[in-house]
Amino acid sequence: MTDNVTLTINEKEVSVPARTLLVDAARMAGIEIPVFCSHPKLDPVGCCRMCLVEVDGPRGTAMMASCTMPVGDGMVVRTNTEQVQTVQEANLAFILLNHPLDCPICDKGGECPLQDQTMRFGPGISQLIEPKRLAKKHYDISDTIVLDQERCVLCWRCIRYLEEWEDKPQLGLFERGNETIVDIQDGRPVDAKTGGNIIDLCPVGALTNRVSRFAYRPWEIERTPSVCMHCSVGCNVRLDSRTHQLRRIVGRENMQVNDQWICDKGRFAHAWVNDENRLAAPLLRKNGKLTPVQWNEALAYIADRITGIKEKYGADSIGAIGSGKISNESNYALQRFMRTVVGTNNIDHRDGGEVAALPTGLPALAELMKPQYGPDPQVDTVLLFGVDPSEELPILDLHLKRGILRGGVKLIIAHARKIELTRYDGPYLAYLPGGESLLLDRLIQAVQGPGMSEDESSIQTAAKLLKESENALIVYGPMAARGDDGPSVRDGLEQLAQAAGEGTRLAYAGLDGNAQGCRDMGVLPDRLPGQFPLEDASARTRLEGLWGCSISSSPGYTYKQMLDSQEMRALFVNGANPAAESPDWSASLEELELLVVTDLLPTETAQKANVVLPALGWAESDGTYTNLERRVQRAPKAVSDPKSRAAPDWMMLTHLAKQMGASWPFSDARSVTAEIARAVPAYAGLTWEALGDQGLQWDAGSAPATESSGGRTSERMPELAADNAEFPLNLVTGTVLYDGGTLFSLTDQMHGMAHGATVTLNPVDAAEFGLDPGSAVTVQSEQGQLDLTVGIDVQVQTGTAWIPESLPGAPVGALLNGSYIQRVKVEKR
Amino acid sequence: MELGDFLKGATEIGKAMGVTLKHLGKKPVTVEFPHEDIPIYPRFRGRHELRRYANGLERCIGCCLCEAACPTEAIYVEAAENDPDSPLSPGERHAKVYELNLLRCVFCGDCEEACPTEAIVLGHDFAMANYERKDFVLTKEELLNPGMPKVIIRPE
Numbered sequence: 001m002t003d004n005v006t007l008t009i010n011e012k013e014v015s016v017p018a019r020t021l022l023v024d025a026a027r028m029a030g031i032e033i034p035v036f037c038s039h040p041k042l043d044p045v046g047c048c049r050m051c052l053v054e055v056d057g058p059r060g061t062a063m064m065a066s067c068t069m070p071v072g073d074g075m076v077v078r079t080n081t082e083q084v085q086t087v088q089e090a091n092l093a094f095i096l097l098n099h100p101l102d103c104p105i106c107d108k109g110g111e112c113p114l115q116d117q118t119m120r121f122g123p124g125i126s127q128l129i130e131p132k133r134l135a136k137k138h139y140d141i142s143d144t145i146v147l148d149q150e151r152c153v154l155c156w157r158c159i160r161y162l163e164e165w166e167d168k169p170q171l172g173l174f175e176r177g178n179e180t181i182v183d184i185q186d187g188r189p190v191d192a193k194t195g196g197n198i199i200d201l202c203p204v205g206a207l208t209n210r211v212s213r214f215a216y217r218p219w220e221i222e223r224t225p226s227v228c229m230h231c232s233v234g235c236n237v238r239l240d241s242r243t244h245q246l247r248r249i250v251g252r253e254n255m256q257v258n259d260q261w262i263c264d265k266g267r268f269a270h271a272w273v274n275d276e277n278r279l280a281a282p283l284l285r286k287n288g289k290l291t292p293v294q295w296n297e298a299l300a301y302i303a304d305r306i307t308g309i310k311e312k313y314g315a316d317s318i319g320a321i322g323s324g325k326i327s328n329e330s331n332y333a334l335q336r337f338m339r340t341v342v343g344t345n346n347i348d349h350r351d352g353g354e355v356a357a358l359p360t361g362l363p364a365l366a367e368l369m370k371p372q373y374g375p376d377p378q379v380d381t382v383l384l385f386g387v388d389p390s391e392e393l394p395i396l397d398l399h400l401k402r403g404i405l406r407g408g409v410k411l412i413i414a415h416a417r418k419i420e421l422t423r424y425d426g427p428y429l430a431y432l433p434g435g436e437s438l439l440l441d442r443l444i445q446a447v448q449g450p451g452m453s454e455d456e457s458s459i460q461t462a463a464k465l466l467k468e469s470e471n472a473l474i475v476y477g478p479m480a481a482r483g484d485d486g487p488s489v490r491d492g493l494e495q496l497a498q499a500a501g502e503g504t505r506l507a508y509a510g511l512d513g514n515a516q517g518c519r520d521m522g523v524l525p526d527r528l529p530g531q532f533p534l535e536d537a538s539a540r541t542r543l544e545g546l547w548g549c550s551i552s553s554s555p556g557y558t559y560k561q562m563l564d565s566q567e568m569r570a571l572f573v574n575g576a577n578p579a580a581e582s583p584d585w586s587a588s589l590e591e592l593e594l595l596v597v598t599d600l601l602p603t604e605t606a607q608k609a610n611v612v613l614p615a616l617g618w619a620e621s622d623g624t625y626t627n628l629e630r631r632v633q634r635a636p637k638a639v640s641d642p643k644s645r646a647a648p649d650w651m652m653l654t655h656l657a658k659q660m661g662a663s664w665p666f667s668d669a670r671s672v673t674a675e676i677a678r679a680v681p682a683y684a685g686l687t688w689e690a691l692g693d694q695g696l697q698w699d700a701g702s703a704p705a706t707e708s709s710g711g712r713t714s715e716r717m718p719e720l721a722a723d724n725a726e727f728p729l730n731l732v733t734g735t736v737l738y739d740g741g742t743l744f745s746l747t748d749q750m751h752g753m754a755h756g757a758t759v760t761l762n763p764v765d766a767a768e769f770g771l772d773p774g775s776a777v778t779v780q781s782e783q784g785q786l787d788l789t790v791g792i793d794v795q796v797q798t799g800t801a802w803i804p805e806s807l808p809g810a811p812v813g814a815l816l817n818g819s820y821i822q823r824v825k826v827e828k829r
Numbered sequence: 830m831e832l833g834d835f836l837k838g839a840t841e842i843g844k845a846m847g848v849t850l851k852h853l854g855k856k857p858v859t860v861e862f863p864h865e866d867i868p869i870y871p872r873f874r875g876r877h878e879l880r881r882y883a884n885g886l887e888r889c890i891g892c893c894l895c896e897a898a899c900p901t902e903a904i905y906v907e908a909a910e911n912d913p914d915s916p917l918s919p920g921e922r923h924a925k926v927y928e929l930n931l932l933r934c935v936f937c938g939d940c941e942e943a944c945p946t947e948a949i950v951l952g953h954d955f956a957m958a959n960y961e962r963k964d965f966v967l968t969k970e971e972l973l974n975p976g977m978p979k980v981i982i983r984p985e
Contacts, residue, residue, distance in 0.1 A: 104890055104894060109892075213910055214891065214909055215908070217896075217897070220897070
């Protein structure tokens with residue numbers, strides 16, 4: 001509990017909590033104090049002197065920096081006297097001494113605090129007749145951020161952000177006095193994953209956006225509040241558009257999700273929205289070539305072929321692949337189409353039925369964020385199991401770092417790779433892909449074992465931390481719980497959470513932007529909307545009543561089964577690209593009688609399709625998305641290409657259903673959202689209007705319980721225990737932030753940041769095989785081979801080879817070919 | 830009464846005839862446009878043009894302030910970054926697209942006033958008739974190469 005103190009600001013009595021800073025107290029009282037260096041999310045530093053105010057003290061009135069001074073009881077403060085005004089004018093004149101009059105060519109012009117404050121508090125005239133100081137103008141401190149040292153007013157905001165939030169002090173001040181400049185350290189670029197936030201923080205135009213450079217003026221853009229779709233954190237963003245084009249993305253504050261920060265991928269990688277290769281008309285394969293046709297023709301063709309295939313081979317020969325990248329509305333319509341119009345449960349998405357997930361996601365991101373603003377007992381220990389937030393969920397990474405630095409959160413990491421977060425104190429538990437269960441067994445044993453062990457191994461330390469913690473959170477990702485071994489890993493984690501004590505919670509974090517929503521909508525072969533199991537008769541009856549037809553109760557094929565199976569005759573693929581994942585799948589897609597691909601861009605899968613339907617992306621149509629903590633957020637339409645004939649998925653499916661004799665009551669996205677609220681009990685009341693700008697989290701209590709897979713077989717040997725002399729290395733794969741994915745690689749400015757086509761080895765292994773960094777090698781598994789170059793990193797365990805997913809031009813799928821575990825050998829080319 | 834009216838009428842006719850006689854010897858003000866030029870005042874606001882510096886660089890830096898100042902949204906500017914090796918304008922920024930819709934323009938001259946580099950000025954060309962609507966949208970090329978370059982910049 002904090003006590004309130006009462007002080008007087010401008011003859012007005014104000015009561016604020018103790019230890020509030022004067023500048024914040026004035027803001028609460030509605031009194032404006034101009035600031036440059038002070039920022040509510042950063043520690044006070046008091047270096048710009050803009051916020052000086054008059055404070056009565058024992059030795060008379062003094063000018064004090066209100067951004068560093070805490071309030072005191074009975075304090076008398078004045079911000080409107082002549083003295084304060086003189087000081088403000090003098091300060092602004094001083095700040096402007098070396099600030100170039102660049103405003104017409106500066107991207108900050110129009111939304112610049114320095115401009116605004118000069119107009120409001122400035123002297124109106126400059127006394128300077130000497131030439132201004134010259135420094136480096138427009139030079140890139142990373143591929144995405146431009147620095148103009150002349151414009152800098154030395155407020156330290158960027159430096160403080162990188163130190164306090166990113167814990168990567170990559171910017172600093174150099175030289176002294178009049179010559180002081182902000183610069184990168186030793187020419188090393190700013191590579192923090194959320195470094196772009198310093199652009200938003202900069203109170204002048206010193207740091208600007210390389211990707212959106214000169215593409216917008218603040219007074220001419222339309223601002224649409226939206227959410228980011230690059231990962232499942234669901235950061236709140238604002239889309240700035242002009243002339244039907246997305247010009248810029250900036251962060252938007254949501255204290256429940258992302259504070260006000262967004263990562264660089266979310267900020268900069270948006271060129272795909274306006275890419276010229278976007279599909280703009282339905283394409284139908286005629287004489288072996290995809291030809292643009294009218295919607296009616298394309299839909300009639302699909303309806304005709306689907307009816308034919310259904311009659312000839314049965315409904316179960318037709319399948320559909322949804323995606324965690326598309327909206328709840330589109331996913332819901334897809335599963336409704338499959339379950340009611342086609343009449344099969346063959347519906348899944350990548351990381352769907354193959355992954356042993358939990359239905360409810362993280363408890364609440366805000367609980368992880370709270371420690372940032374002081375110690376908070378809601379989460380005191382975090383175990384990351386097969387999740388790498390730095391690459392997969394950058395804003396979660398930011399929250400965790402802040403939690404560790406400020407909130408005393410203890411971190412335990414179990415991962416196949418020594419991920420970036422292992423730089424913090426805390427045990428790191430290594431495992432090989434497929435060895436997750438084995439590690440869990442040992443960890444559970446250690447937790448259940450006798451209290452004080454002398455053993456200082458990391459497993460013992462981790463067990464001790466888990467036992468001692470009161471509110472531990474275990475987070476696992478799809479990489480750790482895929483395939484046949486998945487359920488056993490999930491059960492192991494549940495057992496671990498139980499063993500660790502009452503306050504321990506277990507959470508599954510999907511990776512795709514709408515991974516949680518996809519599950520909630522029932523894009524799973526064995527689950528209905530609301531994640532009710534197919535066997536649940538009451539859930540089935542309820543949906544049958546809503547949809548007016550009967551639902552098959554036999555589970556369908558999973559994503560992998562659909563692509564592997566020879567029985568599939570027709571496949572709908574919405575927002576997925578299985579052809580790029582595995583050569584076998586690529587071949588089996590060609591065997592299909594009908595392949596309907598709905599996508600934004602002509603992907604590898606779309607090239608093989610009989611019909612390609614152009615979809616609208618998240619920026620171009622209304623849609624709701626559910627993030628990893630079950631927060632349903634809306635992304636309204638921000639831009640639209642007037643020349644494009646693309647449509648949202650739910651709309652084309654509604655028309656297709658009509659062609660096939662079903663009548664759906666969907667007139668716009670909001671009517672689909674309304675039906676979702678009826679079909680999914682947890683979403684009841686989550687209408688478009690109710691969601692607002694900050695989204696709503698659905699109640700975890702209303703989710704159906706996970707079925708237990710009936711006792712865990714801890715003796716089960718992991719698939720990959722035996723050494724194999726021919727293939728000496730274990731292949732480790734996973735997601736990296738800057739990959740070769742279609743949505744990332746279309747932003748030209750970011751090409752230099754993309755992870756190269758490399759296989760990374762531990763230095764020990766590299767020395768053993770006689771490989772130097774950069775040498776060209778062939779990586780071979782039993783399934784196939786890949787040509788890559790060698791990278792060397794201690795992050796990679798000995799005996800493993802790290803090749804991320806979807807690298808530019810080198811799909812690791814060639815080695816995995818649909819499996820999850822492979823051994824490889826690396827040979828010089 | 831009648832005589833009074835007559836005299837009054839005669840005086841008025843006399844006055845009117847006086848005006849006629851006064852102008853009878855003068856040169857007519859009618860100009861045989863377009864065969865003859867008409868005098869244009871220096872501050873006349875006609876068709877716009879974009880100016881260059883003496884070294885050939887464009888004055889326009891693509892700051893979009895004219896666009897913001899324009900009361901009828903007649904101007905559309907799209908800025909881009911200069912190639913440091915062959916810049917189009919001094920500094921980092923230039924106008925990639927500069928379009929001006931003469932059908933919207935009210936020739937108020939606010940764009941001139943807003944321009945920080947005196948790049949856009951209203952010239953003296955007023956004969957702007959055309960056959961196609963699209964021809965009323967002046968492109969950057971047309972604006973940079975006006976038929977009748979304007980020399981005088983308004984002092985304000």
